[in-house]
Amino acid sequence: xxxxxxxxxxxxxxxxxxxxxxxxxxxxxxxxxxxxxxxxxxxxxxxxxxxxxxxxxxxxxxxxxxxxxxxxxxxxxxxxxxxxxxxxxxxxxxxxxxxxxxxxxxxxxxxxxxxxxxxxxxxxxxxxxxxxxxxxxxxxxxxxxxxxxxxxxxxxxxxxxxxxxxxxxxxxxxxxxxxxxxxxxxxxxxxxxxxxxxxxxxxxxxxxxxxxxxxxxxxxxxxxxxxxxxxxxxxxxxxxxxxxxxxxxxxxxxxxxxxxxxxxxxxxxxxxxxxxxxxxxxxxxxxxxxxxxxxxxxxxxxxxxxxxxxxxxxxxxxxxxxxxxxxxxxxxxxxxxxxx
Amino acid sequence: xxxxxxxxxxxxxxxxxxxxxxxxxxxxxxxxxxxxxxxxxxxxxxxxxxxxxxxxxxxxxxxxxxxxxxxxxxxxxxxxxxxxxxxxxxxxxxxxxxxxxxxxxxxxxxxxxxxxxxxxxxxxxxxxxxxxxxxxxxxxxxxxxxxxxxxxxxxxxxxxxxxxxxxxxxxxxxxxxxxxxxxxxxxxxxxxxxxxxxxxxxxxxxxxxxxxxxxxxxxxxxxxxxxxxxxxxxxxxxxxxxxxxxxxxxxxxxxxxxxxxxxxxxxxxxxxxxxxxxxxxxxxxxxxxxxxxxxxxxxxxxxxxxxxxxxxxxxxxxxxxxxxxxxxxxxxxxxxxxxx
Numbered sequence: 081x082x083x084x085x086x087x088x089x090x091x092x093x094x095x096x097x098x099x100x101x102x103x104x105x106x107x108x109x110x111x112x113x114x115x116x117x118x119x120x121x122x123x124x125x126x127x128x129x130x131x132x133x134x135x136x137x138x139x140x141x142x143x144x145x146x147x148x149x150x151x152x153x154x155x156x157x158x159x160x161x162x163x164x165x166x167x168x169x170x171x172x173x174x175x176x177x178x179x180x181x182x183x184x185x186x187x188x189x190x191x192x193x194x195x196x197x198x199x200x201x202x203x204x205x206x207x208x209x210x211x212x213x214x215x216x217x218x219x220x221x222x223x224x225x226x227x228x229x230x231x232x233x234x235x236x237x238x239x240x241x242x243x244x245x246x247x248x249x250x251x252x253x254x255x256x257x258x259x260x261x262x263x264x265x266x267x268x269x270x271x272x273x274x275x276x277x278x279x280x281x282x283x284x285x286x287x288x289x290x291x292x293x294x295x296x297x298x299x300x301x302x303x304x305x306x307x308x309x310x311x312x313x314x315x316x317x318x319x320x321x322x323x324x325x326x327x328x329x330x331x332x333x334x335x336x337x338x339x340x341x342x343x344x345x346x347x348x349x350x351x352x353x354x355x356x357x358x359x360x361x362x363x364x365x366x367x368x369x370x371x372x373x374x375x376x377x378x379x380x381x382x383x384x385x386x387x388x389x390x391x392x393x394x395x396x397x398x399x400x401x402x403x404x405x406x407x408x409x410x411x412x413x414x415x416x417x418x419x420x
Numbered sequence: 421x422x423x424x425x426x427x428x429x430x431x432x433x434x435x436x437x438x439x440x441x442x443x444x445x446x447x448x449x450x451x452x453x454x455x456x457x458x459x460x461x462x463x464x465x466x467x468x469x470x471x472x473x474x475x476x477x478x479x480x481x482x483x484x485x486x487x488x489x490x491x492x493x494x495x496x497x498x499x500x501x502x503x504x505x506x507x508x509x510x511x512x513x514x515x516x517x518x519x520x521x522x523x524x525x526x527x528x529x530x531x532x533x534x535x536x537x538x539x540x541x542x543x544x545x546x547x548x549x550x551x552x553x554x555x556x557x558x559x560x561x562x563x564x565x566x567x568x569x570x571x572x573x574x575x576x577x578x579x580x581x582x583x584x585x586x587x588x589x590x591x592x593x594x595x596x597x598x599x600x601x602x603x604x605x606x607x608x609x610x611x612x613x614x615x616x617x618x619x620x621x622x623x624x625x626x627x628x629x630x631x632x633x634x635x636x637x638x639x640x641x642x643x644x645x646x647x648x649x650x651x652x653x654x655x656x657x658x659x660x661x662x663x664x665x666x667x668x669x670x671x672x673x674x675x676x677x678x679x680x681x682x683x684x685x686x687x688x689x690x691x692x693x694x695x696x697x698x699x700x701x702x703x704x705x706x707x708x709x710x711x712x713x714x715x716x717x718x719x720x721x722x723x724x725x726x727x728x729x730x731x732x733x734x735x736x737x738x739x740x741x742x743x744x745x746x747x748x749x750x751x752x753x754x755x756x757x758x759x760x
Contacts, residue, residue, distance in 0.1 A: 086498055086522070087498070087522050089543075089548045129743075130743050132739055132740065132743060133743070158426055158427070159611055163527065166737065166739070167507040167508075167737045167738070167739065168507070168527065168529065168735060168736065168737035168740075169527050169735075170735065170736070170737045170739065170740045170745075173614055173735035173748055173750070174614075174735075174740070174745070174748065176613070176614045177614040177615075177616050177735075177748045180613055180614075181613065182426070182427050182611040182612060182613050183611070183612070183613065183614050183750060184526075184535070184539065184611060185526065185527045185528050185535075185735070185750075186524075186525065186526060186527065187503065187508065187509050187525040187526065187527045188525050189508065195524070195525075199524065199539070199543075202542075202543055202546065202548045203429075203539075203542055203543075203546070205546070205548075206542065206543070206545070206546020206547060206548060207432075207546060208429045208542045208545075208546060226739075271499055271522040271523070271524060272522060272523070273516070273520055273521065273522050273523065274513055274514075274516045274517035274520075274523050275517075276517050395508060395509075395510065395513040395514075395517075395525070396508065396510070397506065397507045397508035397510045398507070399472055399506070399507065399510065399566075400472065400508075400510045400514070403469075403470050403472060403473070405514070408513060408514065408517045410513070410523060410525075
């Protein structure tokens, strides 16, 4: 494996995405991407006694579905990389307990799914792993009561706030030549820096994360010698409507060409405006489900050939916000390309 | 790079530990390892306005000290891998913000430092990174108020409870042949599974983690074809006094030879019994500071030649405990050996 530059891993043995699965909640299943998700939940409790147990069960089912699609048992999977927004990432670790797969717990807030793809691909390309499942989830109800207010209060949300998606996405990666089919490969991945331009409004996560997303995309393009035009699509997740516009402004100011017609945001794609999600969807499960449910299928269908998926996270906690700290952002980017 | 077995990475290009640093709090600085730590804090607020800001500053100083020892600037470091016990790992991510180093946030509870060494070594051995800093921290006061009770209540602690260490450890890894000196190499690392034998007492973390530690050690020995006798020392972190005895019982019952005279626990080594730490030290910073401050120096001095460092984490959250869930454990193991 080789390093293109300081922040980007180039996968000399590009891992194959041999299966992927997506689960979306009831509200997400009424949005523009409804038909693309593998499963739309009717009951966002999944028959469990708490929202947290529901999120764990959603992760377990999503991983199980991807493995079923690849005709692979849990015992054959060498590692699960992933995380979620719950304190101490309990949704992912409890799902890993149920699955029995060696577990690498990550925390990158809403960027976690892309962080997992970047690391899992590196471990496979480098020969450490033959395969890995990458998964990330979020649940509106676990996130609201942890980060904001009890749902029962019915608190009003400001227009710049995003809506934490109830969703999960999972991708199964294998080393090349493992006998599995499918055209999708991860070819390079970029690890971002923690960037903070002093946004102190914890509801304004698009603004807090846009600088980190720009920094990561700029590093990726510089490291690889590519331009934005080398990708059919750059998909961020999740800046929302406002953050996407700020990203375009930052790129413009820095003289980095980022054609608006090739730039979408997963959070801004998940809901109709009239669904009252304000700035758009967010949460680890948003970029995970939108990429596994929609973007990877568009790549498989040949509509897209080269995708740059950029996950971004706001690395705040309720404690850091209560103590008056600003909101640091981070981002990771992974290139997913058709092999043929 | 090659895989010895399902869970163990064998580093074909064994990374060098070229620098390490340890910071310990005032109470930890009165324990048996006092003289081994690079810094013992007199003020566990480090002049900051909150415990959380103090923990962030402790991480920043610890990383800075390791880099200074290696005469390396932050700009030359390609990645920081690490985490802490704070919700959303704010101590590590805010430190990464201050340092400007590309950041890979991890969560493995008290196992996080070893998790970082296992992953960082894999990324270096595989050629993804030329170097990486691995760091993990904990702070008694941030942990108590987050996981247990406000300090001001003066709550009584049960005898099986451990004492979260105020401490940080950091190791700087580089690819072999990078021109740095020092005899220490990481040679292989094992990723554990999440194991849960249904311990529901959130204060009894040694009991909750001992099965995961045993599972990880057994996988490591099986994957590598080594026996416990191939290591001068197996150091767990942090089972405490009670968990260590449970580990020995589990090994005995399974017929795995684990000589008690070659097995120590970082948590059980950090405090004198009369320091009222009950079952021993814990927290991400415990195994990090004890290994960076004490064990790596003993390796450098030639007293030890082959160390198996096993970090263990209790993957609970206050929410999972309040909902009556049991405490899942996880463990990671890394072999640190003298090259000569």
